[in-house]
Amino acid sequence: MRPFLALLVASSFAVAAWAQQSSGPVLPPAELAKQEQLRSVQQPYNNAPVWQNARGGVAGYTSIPAPEAGVLIQDGGQNWRALRNGTFSIIGGWSLVAMMVLIGGFYAWKGTIQLHEAPTGRLIERFTLLERMAHWATAISFSVLAISGLILAFGKTLLIPVIGFTLFSWLAIIAKNLHNFLGPLFIISCFITFCIFVRDNLPKAVDFKWLASFGGLMNGKHVPSEKFNAGEKIWFWGGLMVLGLVVGASGMVLNFPNFEQTRATMQLANLVHLTGSMLFMLGALGHIYMGTLGMAGALDAMKTGVVDEAWAKEHHEIWYDDVKSGKVPANRTASGGNGGPQQPVAVGGND
Amino acid sequence: MARMKFICDAERCIECNGCVTACKNEHDVPWGVNRRRVVTLNDGIVGAERSISVACMHCSDAPCQAVCPVNCFYKTEDGVVLHDKDLCIGCGYCFYACPFGAPQFPQAGAFGLRGKMDKCTFCAGGPEKDGSKAEIEKYGRNRLSEGKLPACAEMCSTKALLAGDGDVLSDIYRERVMRRGRGGDLWGHATAYGRADSKPAGAALPTAPAAAQPAAQKS
Numbered sequence: 006m007r008p009f010l011a012l013l014v015a016s017s018f019a020v021a022a023w024a025q026q027s028s029g030p031v032l033p034p035a036e037l038a039k040q041e042q043l044r045s046v047q048q049p050y051n052n053a054p055v056w057q058n059a060r061g062g063v064a065g066y067t068s069i070p071a072p073e074a075g076v077l078i079q080d081g082g083q084n085w086r087a088l089r090n091g092t093f094s095i096i097g098g099w100s101l102v103a104m105m106v107l108i109g110g111f112y113a114w115k116g117t118i119q120l121h122e123a124p125t126g127r128l129i130e131r132f133t134l135l136e137r138m139a140h141w142a143t144a145i146s147f148s149v150l151a152i153s154g155l156i157l158a159f160g161k162t163l164l165i166p167v168i169g170f171t172l173f174s175w176l177a178i179i180a181k182n183l184h185n186f187l188g189p190l191f192i193i194s195c196f197i198t199f200c201i202f203v204r205d206n207l208p209k210a211v212d213f214k215w216l217a218s219f220g221g222l223m224n225g226k227h228v229p230s231e232k233f234n235a236g237e238k239i240w241f242w243g244g245l246m247v248l249g250l251v252v253g254a255s256g257m258v259l260n261f262p263n264f265e266q267t268r269a270t271m272q273l274a275n276l277v278h279l280t281g282s283m284l285f286m287l288g289a290l291g292h293i294y295m296g297t298l299g300m301a302g303a304l305d306a307m308k309t310g311v312v313d314e315a316w317a318k319e320h321h322e323i324w325y326d327d328v329k330s331g332k333v334p335a336n337r338t339a340s341g342g343n344g345g346p347q348q349p350v351a352v353g354g355n356d
Numbered sequence: 357m358a359r360m361k362f363i364c365d366a367e368r369c370i371e372c373n374g375c376v377t378a379c380k381n382e383h384d385v386p387w388g389v390n391r392r393r394v395v396t397l398n399d400g401i402v403g404a405e406r407s408i409s410v411a412c413m414h415c416s417d418a419p420c421q422a423v424c425p426v427n428c429f430y431k432t433e434d435g436v437v438l439h440d441k442d443l444c445i446g447c448g449y450c451f452y453a454c455p456f457g458a459p460q461f462p463q464a465g466a467f468g469l470r471g472k473m474d475k476c477t478f479c480a481g482g483p484e485k486d487g488s489k490a491e492i493e494k495y496g497r498n499r500l501s502e503g504k505l506p507a508c509a510e511m512c513s514t515k516a517l518l519a520g521d522g523d524v525l526s527d528i529y530r531e532r533v534m535r536r537g538r539g540g541d542l543w544g545h546a547t548a549y550g551r552a553d554s555k556p557a558g559a560a561l562p563t564a565p566a567a568a569q570p571a572a573q574k575s
Contacts, residue, residue, distance in 0.1 A: 034398070041404035050536050052366060055397050055406045066399035068373060069390045073457060077395055077410060082453040086419045157425045157447065165427055174426045174443040181445045185469075262448065263468030272452050 034063050062269070072265045085272035093276060097283035098159060104287050108294050115222075119301050124313040129328050129335045131232075131317070132310045139201050140307055142194040143245075146187045151286050153180035153187075158279070188256045195249040199241075205232045206241040211323065229322035232333075236295075244288045251281040358521035359435040360478055360500075361549065362509070363529055364409045367536070368516030371396050371407040375508035375517050379411075382479070382507040383496025386462040391476040392508050409508070409517050412437065412458035412476035413548035420450035420459055420475075434500070435522075436478040441494045446470035456548075478519070479506040522549075 032040075040054040064075030073079065132140070156164070157180055165173045212235035214228060220236055221228045228234075233241065258266060258274035296303045302316045317325040327333045334340040371394050379385065379392045392411040398404040414437045421429035421437060428443035429450075439450075448470055450459040464471030472494075481498030484491035491498055499507060509519035518525050 038398040038401045038404040041398065042401065045403040050367065052406060055366070055404065059397070063397075065395040065397040067393050067395045069376070069393040071388075071390070071393075071460070074390075074393055075395055076457065077397075077408065078455045079457065080455055082419055082455050086423050086453045090422060161425050161427050170427065170440075170443055174428070174445065177426045177445045177447075181447055259448075261467050262470070263463075268452055268457075271448075275452065 032057065034058055073267055079268050081269045081272050085275065088276055089279065093279045093283075094158065097279060100283065101286060101290070104290050108290060112294070112298060115299075117298060117301050120313075120315055120319060122315045122319065124315050127314045128311040129314060129317050129325075130310055130337050131306045131312045133338050134310065136201055137307060137310055139194060139198045143191065143198045146191040146194055147285075147289060149183055149187050150191055151282070151289065153184040154282055155286075156180040157184065185260055188253075188260055192249070192253040192257070195245055195253065199245055199249075202233075202241060206238045208235075208238060208242075212238060227319070227322075230320070230324075232321055232324040234321065240288060240292050244285060244292070248281050248285040248288070252278060252285055255281060357433060359523070360414060360480075360520065361435075361522040361525055362411065362413060362478075362506075363518045363525045365516045365518070365529065365532065366406040366408055367532075368514040369394070369407040369409060370514055370516070372513060374511050374513055375409045378507045378511035379476070382499075383477075385496065386471075386474055389460045389462055389474045391458075391460075391474070409512075410456055411508070412454075412478070413456055414476075414478055415548045419453035419455070423449045423453045425449060430483070432480060434478075434480070436480045436500070438477055438480060438482055438495075439473065439475070440483045441472040441474075442483075444472045446472055450475075479504070 037054040037057055041052065044051050044054060059077045060080050062076055062079060064073065065077065067075045156176060160173055160177060160180075164176070168176070209231060211230060215230050215235040218224065218226060218228055220230070220234055255274040255278040259271055259278060262271070296307065300320075302312060302320075306312045306316075314325065317328065324333065328335050373394050376390060376392050376394060380390065383391070385391055392409060394407055394409045396405060396407040398406065414435060416435070418429060418431075418437045420439075421427075421431075424439075425447060426443050426445055428440045429437060430440070431437055446461060446464065446469075448461065450473060451457075451461065458475045459473045460475065461470035461473055463469065477495050477498075479497060479499035481487075481491045481501065482495040484494070486498050486501035497507075499505065504510070506519040509517045512518075518528060
């Protein structure tokens with residue numbers, strides 16, 4: 006949690022500093038023009054009023070038809086440079102390292118959490134083919150985006166000394182293009198995943214009980230949960246939805262510079278994108294750990310779609326009870342529904 | 357060793373755009389890119405209108421160089437900031453960081469996909485062999501290696517735009533300020549070269565005869 010908080014605090018300071026620095030013009034341009042007219046009589050060659058607004062982002066006239074061509078000095082870039090090269094990279098990079106160390110430590114302490122009871126051999130369908138496809142489209146595009154983003158952010162420091170300028174440039178070109186083209190795809194798959202899983206992720210009272218003991222992860226005590234436990238629900242709302250929106254929207258501002266957005270917008274979007282993606286990657290590290298090394302059977306569920314009854318009972322008891330009582334069909338693909346009470350007619354699928 | 361700089365004297369710039377045209381012509385600059393542009397403040401307001409020609413200022417601590425993810429920028433012995441288009445990935449970070457709007461990108465595809473960055477080279481080409489075909493195609497002519505100064509300044513009809521060794525330029529500008537009697541503000545210098553470097557021009561102010569013979573000795 007600490008790296009999360011540190012990054013959050015840092016970014017809020019950064020945004021506050023940003024708001025202060027880009028204060029805009031000192032005086033209205035018309036007022037300064039009047040002052041200059043006076044000066045040109047009283048103190049010839051003293052042009053101070055002309056230049057007073059040059060840093061405020063006030064555009065003059067230019068015959069060059071490019072966006073912001075009339076702006077002489079855009080001073081936000083200096084703040085962006087300091088924050089992007091300094092605060093954000095340092096806190097973001099080290100919190101990723103810290104998270105990996107934490108997870109490594111946790112694995113050394115607990116190892117893979119095994120099933121306590123023997124598998125029954127009876128299978129329950131946990132994820133339909135469509136659900137798994139949506140999940141893996143999101144997961145694969147996320148991973149490629151994360152790795153290519155890390156190459157672009159930290160390659161200058163970490164990779165150029167090792168592989169040299171030319172090879173790294175090739176790698177960065179691949180990374181940039183993958184990042185730019187997979188970005189929109191990631192947003193779409195996030196949206197589809199959201200629509201598919203939203204019903205099972207609505208918060209319930211039992212989630213707070215689960216959270217109170219962190220799912221029994223520390224003390225090993227059993228806490229019943231629905232199809233998705235509170236941890237998964239937090240990842241769904243905070244990660245997939247909130248961070249997906251933040252990172253997606255800021256990414257689109259940067260991805261399509263052809264809407265004449267100003268440099269100030271893009272500088273801010275980049276910082277938002279950095280903060281959001283760092284938090285996203287920190288969360289993903291935890292999610293990937295629990296879905297692979299941390300919990301036996303979790304990866305198989307997302308790979309094959311089915312889980313053993315013993316696994317369902319141990320990890321998602323409320324959901325297991327619903328399956329047993331017939332509220333949720335054990336084989337949803339065959340019964341044509343999408344979980345929940347069986348619908349007599351299911352046209353159009355999931356969303 | 358020379359430290360190459362630009363000076364634009366706002367008292368002399370007449371917004372003819374000769375520098376812009378000279379640059380475009382000299383280097384066959386890509387479509388949509390202008391390495392130099394003239395900006396007029398208070399356009400049309402009598403007594404308050406001033407024009408400035410602006411391009412890459414070849415900063416001492418260049419923001420473009422600092423943020424480039426592939427480190428494609430380098431500085432020549434003369435303090436000229438150049439970049440290697442073979443390494444450039446077209447990410448746009450230098451464009452976010454630069455206060456002067458110097459780095460620009462020819463469009464390489466739909467939706468504003470950026471090509472290799474292009475900016476003023478102080479007529480000093482790129483990393484290729486001086487005057488080679490590859491250098492001319494990517495960066496334009498390398499006039500410095502031919503012993504010439506940047507085309508924009510050479511072409512300036514009023515000698516408002518000066519390019520060359522910063523010390524020589526300072527002397528020229530200081531003399532102008534002395535003759536005028538006042539007005540030593542050099543646009544963009546504090547931003548590009550830091551406070552220390554703007555001393556020569558600033559230092560000229562107190563010693564200048566304070567408006568003793570105002571209009572008579574205009575230069």
